[in-house]
Amino acid sequence: MTEASPISPTQLLEGLRAIVGEKACLDASADMQPFTTDYRKLYHGKALAVVLPATTQQVSDVLALCSRHQIPVVPQGGNTSLMGGAVPDDVGDAVVLNLRRMNQVQEIDSVNDTMTLQAGVTLQAARAAAEDAGRLFPLRIGSEGSCQIGGNLSTNAGGTAVLRYGNMRDLTLGIEAVLPDGRIYSSLRGLRKDNTGYDLKQLFIGSEGTLGIITAAVLKLMPLPSATAVAWVAVKDPHAAVQLLTEAKRIAGQAVTAFELISGPALTLVLESMPQWSAPLPDAHDWMVLIELSSGGDAQTLDATLMRILEEGMAADLITDASIAASLADAQAFWQLREEISDAQTREGGSIKCDISIPLSKVADFIQQASAQVMEMAPDARMVIYGHMGDGNVHFNPLRPKSAPAAQFLSEHYAPVSRAVDGLAHQKNGSISAEHGIGVAKRDDLLLCKTPVELELMWQIKQALDPKNLLNPNKVLPAPSAAS
Amino acid sequence: MTEASPISPTQLLEGLRAIVGEKACLDASADMQPFTTDYRKLYHGKALAVVLPATTQQVSDVLALCSRHQIPVVPQGGNTSLMGGAVPDDVGDAVVLNLRRMNQVQEIDSVNDTMTLQAGVTLQAARAAAEDAGRLFPLRIGSEGSCQIGGNLSTNAGGTAVLRYGNMRDLTLGIEAVLPDGRIYSSLRGLRKDNTGYDLKQLFIGSEGTLGIITAAVLKLMPLPSATAVAWVAVKDPHAAVQLLTEAKRIAGQAVTAFELISGPALTLVLESMPQWSAPLPDAHDWMVLIELSSGGDAQTLDATLMRILEEGMAADLITDASIAASLADAQAFWQLREEISDAQTREGGSIKCDISIPLSKVADFIQQASAQVMEMAPDARMVIYGHMGDGNVHFNPLRPKSAPAAQFLSEHYAPVSRAVDGLAHQKNGSISAEHGIGVAKRDDLLLCKTPVELELMWQIKQALDPKNLLNPNKVLPAPSAAS
Incomplete structure (x- = not known):
């Protein structure tokens, strides 16, 4: 590996401004605050700068610059992650790259039943554009007004219509993504079938911005x-x-x-x-x-x-x-x-959020057993349990009793309750994150629910695509030393 | 990289027989012939041995042995590839690993609507098992009596019901695969949603046995x-x-x-x-x-x-x-x-097989223009054009006129006609292999239809997972020197 050439923060900012323009590169901490804190205000990070590129080429130039000088980059869409996946940590050595200015629906092809759009389009805008063309884009999640297609892709978003239409991965025919070193990968042809080599888009969907930054996509449309x-x-x-x-x-x-x-x-x-x-x-x-x-x-x-x-x-x-x-x-x-x-x-101050999926044949047993366990640990908790039963996906969210302050309830019960619920899910062949992803919140829990081979494979892929570990570092993948 | 420890053919055969048993390791050339020639008899290869393992552990042991001694391994299912993807080349230094003995449907869960089965189950048997349970497994292709689920997965098979149900990738919830060094990866939990890290199964689906050998899968079932x-x-x-x-x-x-x-x-x-x-x-x-x-x-x-x-x-x-x-x-x-x-x-002696997909909005233009081009090149050819129009997938197969012998027609026209048809497809944002895959037949055509970044990424993945290049070597990926 070549040594990074040193660069001062001032030089970096100059370089970034030369790429994205003066106004699209923020470095005052008050300006950066909305980009360094998640929307639930649970994760408070710091950044060297926040850049808001307007084109794929700008994203590419930013990544090439940062790669050259070994500067970490945190990609960000609507910043609605529940897992702290879209904000930087508090070291303050990273650049946040927010896609919101890349918000154009580029083409709707109502014969091919596809929509080509930039990553910064909100889900709501994407659904509206499809509907204007007499088509349905079926992804449906609560944050649709804020979340963006790029974030939906990088977290493989789910929601309330997966039972019929599948999750974001199933709804995607192609993407454009910028690699950590600035190279641009593109599969925006809008094909329903294409068996010419590895299906590379699958690498970027669901990998939470750790392998590349998705800048555009071709999505399937359905009949309304x-x-x-x-x-x-x-x-x-x-x-x-x-x-x-x-x-x-x-x-x-x-x-x-x-x-x-x-x-x-x-x-x-x-x-x-x-x-x-x-x-x-x-x-x-x-x-x-x-x-x-x-x-x-x-x-x-x-x-x-x-x-x-x-x-x-x-x-x-x-x-x-x-x-x-x-x-x-x-x-x-x-x-x-x-x-x-x-x-x-x-x-009410937030609940203990467990986002579980279980094979449908075992999900009812799971709910019963997990409820019994939690009622023993926190007898007065309100058992807020809901979600996408059709996919075996349950949001299992014990909430404080009215009598207990949130902070007290959460500090006492969050860790042991979520450990118990996740543990039971894992034991029943379930997933500890059905649709919310891993981010930083559940990163180390992967040590419990993934096999060594799975963790090794994840790192083999990460190192192949991002050898300098610059893209959304310390997200998704638990430190390899911890894994061994 | 460590040096391979040398092994004689006799020692290798002993080692393989110790793993799979005497009868499941063939080395007489007459016994091996059905496994070294494809079913259309277009590719005639040679092998050191053909092994027929009965368990995933045996597959793992075979791969670990071969990896240790740097012996290439060619995975094989029903041997119905149209692209020469499942037979060895004529160097004769490889072991063919055929999955046909791993033919058990292990579980049908009619509440979870899933079927767990070994890779060697034929598609016909899988469909029949689903139907016995009152469910539909919707993949439908001509070779269903011979082709196997493992091959369907590794080629991401398509067929006549993709329009409604998707291709093999869309129908798969999890797989088990043995890595080139013998490690076993497994995601057989039968979950419809699982966003815990990289979706590793996607690497093995559609990569034609170049990254791992799929040994089992959990497939989605639909209502009949x-x-x-x-x-x-x-x-x-x-x-x-x-x-x-x-x-x-x-x-x-x-x-x-x-x-x-x-x-x-x-x-x-x-x-x-x-x-x-x-x-x-x-x-x-x-x-x-x-x-x-x-x-x-x-x-x-x-x-x-x-x-x-x-x-x-x-x-x-x-x-x-x-x-x-x-x-x-x-x-x-x-x-x-x-x-x-x-x-x-x-x-009739075979046609010029082009397996094209085009965005639906351009497929009719494509058919017209490609037909006109071919009629200029081979005016008397019978224009056998058919296929899965609903997916934009056309089998564009000019056939010899009755008056011309097949060998003469094919030797004169195969290369220029397929080059013209594929070239036009590529130009119209299409794919030169919609569902048949790449194998060896279209490997070097990827140089024409993939960008350098796509080819680089494919090799980065290949090297990360199969650093010794032992698994189905010389398939799918054009030689890197040719790419640069």
Whole structure:
């Protein structure tokens, strides 16, 4: 390896300004603060500078410059990571590279059913652009107004429609990415099939900016559904929820678009926090699911299909009560309840966030056992459990009892509870981060849930693509010494 | 790099026999011949030995032994590669490792909708096992009786249902693979979401056995469709076919399961070769499509949907004639015509095989321009053009005129015609190997269609995972010296 040529901070700033322009290179600490702190204000880092390039060539030039002088670079999209993945650490030797100025939807091809866009486009803008062209871009996550396509790609984002449409990886036909040394890789041809050598885009999707910085992508578009049917359903228990899902898939096939679990305490939390909102069912229930079907057919047929699922679920003693959305407004109100769960927890000072996935055949057992364990450790905790049951993905988020201050509850219980929940998930062949990624928050937990071979392979890839370890350093990969 | 410790062929055979057993290690050239020649008999290689391991541990032990002594290993499944990807070269210094004895379906989880199986299970057996459990494994390719899941994975197989269900990569939740040095990587947890670090399985899918040997997989299962509707449709031209596809997707959404293009000469070839079979339409047509819809709903609704697509296609002057399959037997007869195209060409001595994909918005232009170019180069060639139009994937296969012997036609036209067709595809942002892979046949063509950065990245990955270049050497990756 060649020695880095030394560069002073002043020289570096001059170099960066020559590339991105005066206004797009920040170095005052007040200006940098929104880029060095995550949106939940849990991670407070420092940076040498924040650059906001406007073109792929500028990204390339910045990385080439930084690589030459061995300056770490932290890529950042909408800065909505829950894992501290998009902010620098507090050493202060890194440059933050934020993609927000690269926010153009470049092409919608409604024959190829693809959309080509820059990494800094927000998910909301991407969905709106697709809809303007009469198409659906199906990724749906809570932070859609802020999060960006580049971040969605680098974290392989999931959300509420994965059951039907897959996660971000499944929705992507090609990307453009800048490598740590400034070289540009591009696969923006918009092909549905291309078996000419290694599928290199897969390296950059889900690797959280540690192998390259994604600057553009070609995404798949889907037909806009012509009919949607939504129900809020009380189920006997999580086992009944899983059985109901199996029935729903049998009856409605791929029309089953979302299948979200909601625990009683999760709904209670939202309703207490939003007293003007109505409960979807007259009585309280321990477990509920929000089901959405959608299709390209007529609404009447789809409504009948939903009704059949509910009737069979009642007959099989899985369902105890159900409310079908009679209008779009009803459906939106149901979804609003579901989507408010995350913010409602934040307003209570935050919960113990576990983002678990388990094979569907074991997820109900997991919920029961994990709940029992947590209730022993923190008997008064509110068991906010919800999420994408259709994918086996549960947000298992014990929340402080109303009587206990958040700081006290979290400092006492966060570490042991999350260790217990993650440990049980791992034991049941599950994942300790279904969709939120690793970032810095769960980096060292990989030592517990990955095999030595997996950790070695990750480092072999990292060293092959980023031999100087400059791109988003200390994220995702636990230190190799710790691994051995 | 450490020196390889020397080993004599006799010692190597002893070592291999100690691992896999006497009968599972072949070294007589007559015994090895079926494993060293591809099924089209175009590639004739040599090997030191052919081993047929029965367990993942045996695969690991074989690779560790070979790595220690720097012996190349060629992995092989059903040996149905069209690209010479699964047979050794004629140097004779390699061991062929065939997976056929690892043919167990290990688990079907009908709640998780997954199937865990060994790499040597044939696609046909995998589909049958899924169907026995009331599920669909949707991959559908001509060689299903012989090809194996491991080969399907390592070539990222495609086929006739990609439009709806995706290719092999999309259908895979996890794999087990043995690395070149014998280490075992495993991600067989059956999770639909798992964002814990790099998605390592993606490295092995589609890399044609150059990075590791896939020994097992967890595949997604789908609901068995309860209704299927099939039509054989004459269209005005390829542009009309693309427009009809857009209409079909608008009307039927994800129910559009297959959309196959068939040229007039392709159908004529099959009917001449199978005189007992009936033509699906009374008149001859230049261009036809085979459409399949499927759903979990009732047959009547789906039939009405198909009818609506055909009526709107007629009204828009896209369709000139159409025949709807009135029975399962009809539907099978239509599919048989489509699926016979490949073998019918083989019986005529083989065609110039180009496996192209193009963005859907440009595929019709491509077909027209490529046809015009080929007709100038080989005016009497039969233009056998067919394939998975729904994915922009065209098998563009000019065939000798009846008057010319195959050998003469192919030796005169193969190289210039395929160069012209591939060149045009590349120019139109297409792929020169949509689903057949690269193997040895198209390896050096990557120099024309990949950027230097792509080739460099492929080699960086190869060197990181297989630093001794022992696994399926000289496949997929053009020699680095040639690239620079």
